[in-house]
Amino acid sequence: MTTKPLNATELTQLTTGLNRLARNIWWSWDQDAQEVFHELSPRGWQNLYHNAVAILHEVSDYELRVRLQEPGFADRVRKVLDNFDAYLNEKATWGAANAPQLKANPVAYFSAEFAFHETLPIAAGGLGALAGDHAKSASDLGIGFVGISLFYREGYFQQSVNHDNWQQETYTQLNPRNLPLEPVLDSRGEPLVCSVRLAGCSVRFHAWRVNVGRVPVYLLDANRPENEAHYRDLTNRVYGGDSTTRILQEILLGVGGVRLLRALGIQPSTFHMNEGHAAFLTLELIREKLAAGKSFGEASTLTKGECLFTTHTPVEAGHDRFSSDLMGYAGQKFVTSLKITHEELMNLGRVRANDKTEPFCMTVLALKLSRAANGVSELHGAVSREMWTELFGTTDPDKVPIGHITNGIHLVGWMKGPARRVWRRKFAALGRPDSAFVTEANTAEFWNRVTDPEFISDEEIWALRYKLRRELVEFTRRRLLLQGRTFSQGDFITFDGFLNPDALTIGFARRFATYKRAPLIFDQFENIVKLAQDSARPVQFIFAGKAHPRDDAGKAFIQKIIHLSKFSELKGHLVFIENYDIHVCRQMVAGCDIWLNNPRRPLEASGTSGMKTTPHGCMNLSIMDGWWREGYDTQNGFSIGPDSHPADVDEQDRVDSANLYKTLTEEVVPGFFNRDASGVPRQWITRIRHTMATLAPQYSTWRMVQEYTTKSYLTR
Numbered sequence: 001m002t003t004k005p006l007n008a009t010e011l012t013q014l015t016t017g018l019n020r021l022a023r024n025i026w027w028s029w030d031q032d033a034q035e036v037f038h039e040l041s042p043r044g045w046q047n048l049y050h051n052a053v054a055i056l057h058e059v060s061d062y063e064l065r066v067r068l069q070e071p072g073f074a075d076r077v078r079k080v081l082d083n084f085d086a087y088l089n090e091k092a093t094w095g096a097a098n099a100p101q102l103k104a105n106p107v108a109y110f111s112a113e114f115a116f117h118e119t120l121p122i123a124a125g126g127l128g129a130l131a132g133d134h135a136k137s138a139s140d141l142g143i144g145f146v147g148i149s150l151f152y153r154e155g156y157f158q159q160s161v162n163h164d165n166w167q168q169e170t171y172t173q174l175n176p177r178n179l180p181l182e183p184v185l186d187s188r189g190e191p192l193v194c195s196v197r198l199a200g201c202s203v204r205f206h207a208w209r210v211n212v213g214r215v216p217v218y219l220l221d222a223n224r225p226e227n228e229a230h231y232r233d234l235t236n237r238v239y240g241g242d243s244t245t246r247i248l249q250e251i252l253l254g255v256g257g258v259r260l261l262r263a264l265g266i267q268p269s270t271f272h273m274n275e276g277h278a279a280f281l282t283l284e285l286i287r288e289k290l291a292a293g294k295s296f297g298e299a300s301t302l303t304k305g306e307c308l309f310t311t312h313t314p315v316e317a318g319h320d321r322f323s324s325d326l327m328g329y330a331g332q333k334f335v336t337s338l339k340i341t342h343e344e345l346m347n348l349g350r351v352r353a354n355d356k357t358e359p360f361c362m363t364v365l366a367l368k369l370s371r372a373a374n375g376v377s378e379l380h381g382a383v384s385r386e387m388w389t390e391l392f393g394t395t396d397p398d399k400v401p402i403g404h405i406t407n408g409i410h411l412v413g414w415m416k417g418p419a420r421r422v423w424r425r426k427f428a429a430l431g432r433p434d435s436a437f438v439t440e441a442n443t444a445e446f447w448n449r450v451t452d453p454e455f456i457s458d459e460e461i462w463a464l465r466y467k468l469r470r471e472l473v474e475f476t477r478r479r480l481l482l483q484g485r486t487f488s489q490g491d492f493i494t495f496d497g498f499l500n501p502d503a504l505t506i507g508f509a510r511r512f513a514t515y516k517r518a519p520l521i522f523d524q525f526e527n528i529v530k531l532a533q534d535s536a537r538p539v540q541f542i543f544a545g546k547a548h549p550r551d552d553a554g555k556a557f558i559q560k561i562i563h564l565s566k567f568s569e570l571k572g573h574l575v576f577i578e579n580y581d582i583h584v585c586r587q588m589v590a591g592c593d594i595w596l597n598n599p600r601r602p603l604e605a606s607g608t609s610g611m612k613t614t615p616h617g618c619m620n621l622s623i624m625d626g627w628w629r630e631g632y633d634t635q636n637g638f639s640i641g642p643d644s645h646p647a648d649v650d651e652q653d654r655v656d657s658a659n660l661y662k663t664l665t666e667e668v669v670p671g672f673f674n675r676d677a678s679g680v681p682r683q684w685i686t687r688i689r690h691t692m693a694t695l696a697p698q699y700s701t702w703r704m705v706q707e708y709t710t711k712s713y714l715t716r
């Protein structure tokens with residue numbers, strides 16, 4: 001350990017290094033880097049919501065230099081910076097070996113939302129989480145990749161509830177200076193400005209770059225002084241405004257995104273549309289080819305060769321549809337630049353050509369102009385083929401060219417501190433260097449070892465479970481205190497009596513879209529109260545999630561659950577954490593014992609939150625929908641009902657709620673409370689081991705991005 005004071009050059013190296021590190025969200029999936037920022041300002045870490053850039057504004061440069069003279073600390077900072085540079089400069093990546101051609105001509109991945117970290121809340125839910133995890137794994141794997149999205153200055157809303165427990169939305173302005181964003185500049189060091197035609201106007205935009213490890217993600221921003229006010233506000237909110245805002249945002253994303261890439265001199269080999277929102281990019285690609293002298297037919301064939309499409313939902317409302325009038329207004333420029341008629345334009349987004357009653361559907365446009373398309377689980381692939389038979393002129397779903405690539409999560413990034421520490425320690429005990437952890441934590445080989453009690457004992461797994469549950473209980477109590485204004489007076493001082501660190505803890509958190517049926521479990525209210533109040537085998541419930549601002553049915557679900565949490569016998573055993581986001585998600589998937597998922601099958605195309613539980617020893621209790629249909633093997637979690645569903649939805653709700661209660665009381669509760677003489681639930685832990693071995697490596701974006709690369713990106 002160095003004890004000699006650092007000289008000015010060394011200090012400058014470290015402070016510049018830390019500033020560079022804070023502006024690459026790689027730090028958010030490197031545990032030692034996080035700990036450095038945490039140590040710099042422990043309260044700031046909490047109050048500034050784990051924002052490394054803001055912490056470096058909070059800690060003066062002078063303080064930083066002084067603090068770096070603490071010898072052990074400087075060594076740790078240097079180690080983190082060395083690891084960071086080694087990561088950035090790594091040559092021997094999976095991508096270098098398997099997809100070298102993507103280096104010069106990367107994949108351009110367009111997504112209306114990306115969730116990277118809680119300080120950059122520009123996503124509404126799972127679609128964004130998936131996109132963020134895709135980018136992180138593309139970076140880890142070292143494949144040529146660039147992301148495109150919008151910079152939503154007000155982000156997604158902050159959720160609170162009023163005295164009627166009705167969701168309230170508030171928006172705060174994000175300040176780019178305090179975020180891991182860098183302005184995209186031109187060769188003169190000025191902001192790079194591009195433009196796109198929206199309705200009748202030329203709208204100018206600049207962009208911000210998020211450094212995601214080795215890959216850039218560009219966020220387009222129309223907030224420029226020279227734009228008219230309503231265009232300046234266009235990129236304010238994620239899925240904000242009405243369908244006019246929506247279509248204009250989507251033109252900016254698709255068309256503007258291609259223009260930005262061209263201005264940056266990036267020539268992608270593939271344009272990957274993550275959901276239909278970005279599908280207007282196909283029209284820009286056609287326009288470019290027309291301008292280069294191709295016919296419309298040639299241009300669309302060439303464009304089709306360049307594009308890929310991932311569809312994400314069988315829910316009708318999840319497919320953007322725009323009326324002919326709106327297309328005429330917002331997309332008038334397409335008609336002139338593509339030299340087609342309005343009806344020809346409309347037909348690109350229609351299943352039935354020339355059917356004037358049919359609106360323009362972004363999914364249809366994407367499907368027509370992609371060389372390959374996929375759903376996000378096996379069942380969702382099948383459901384999507386059925387949905388789009390008519391579009392492909394067949395009655396046989398097997399003839400519809402939509403495959404599937406099942407989703408994953410960025411496994412290492414989702415590991416909460418204590419779990420990650422355990423797995424790193426185990427990895428080190430194998431004699432493996434820590435620098436290989438991120439790679440090897442994604443292998444079946446690593447997780448297979450977990451089934452061996454010599455590798456990790458029952459006691460160690462159980463201790464980890466207790467630590468994570470304890471942290472969740474304390475996190476939840478603190479949040480209740482912050483959101484507690486709508487509880488009755490007496491509760492403020494007694495939140496410590498809310499939740500029980502020994503209880504079987506069941507979590508449910510995701511968007512409150514109605515098909516996810518958040519309150520389903522309370523259909524068995526009397527029975528659930530009995531479970532919660534059983535002092536020998538207590539069960540408790542933690543819920544969280546936002547409803548879309550215009551979804552009153554989803555808000556009514558929230559209201560119902562909060563009402564039960566405050567005014568029923570479940571008080572203290574059921575809590576609702578407001579303002580669900582990545583951070584709340586991480587606490588919950590780590591701390592809960594059971595992750596509940598009860599969508600109305602087959603509407604949950606994949607679901608990913610359940611995958612985040614695995615490295616923590618939390619297990620899924622889920623309807624056989626989405627990824628769970630593939631993941632479940634009878635021993636790695638719990639299923640609700642069979643691999644089929646009744647046609648009638650009311651019947652389905654009844655059957656599912658009965659089956660949910662049945663599995664809960666017959667398998668889950670007895671399993672969790674079946675302890676041996678030393679108080680350890682041996683069989684439960686055996687199940688946890690098997691869960692980790694079978695699910696952790698498989699449902700990772702490491703596997704998923706490799707699959708996209710070999711099946712889709714390299715098939716041009």
Ligand SMILES: *Cc1c(COP(=O)(O)O)cnc(C)c1O
Nearest residue numbers: 125126510581582585607608609
């Ligand atoms: C992972 C994640 C989701 C996705 O949850 P599903 O259960 O797949 O719907 C939603 N929101 C956040 C913040 C997430 O991190």
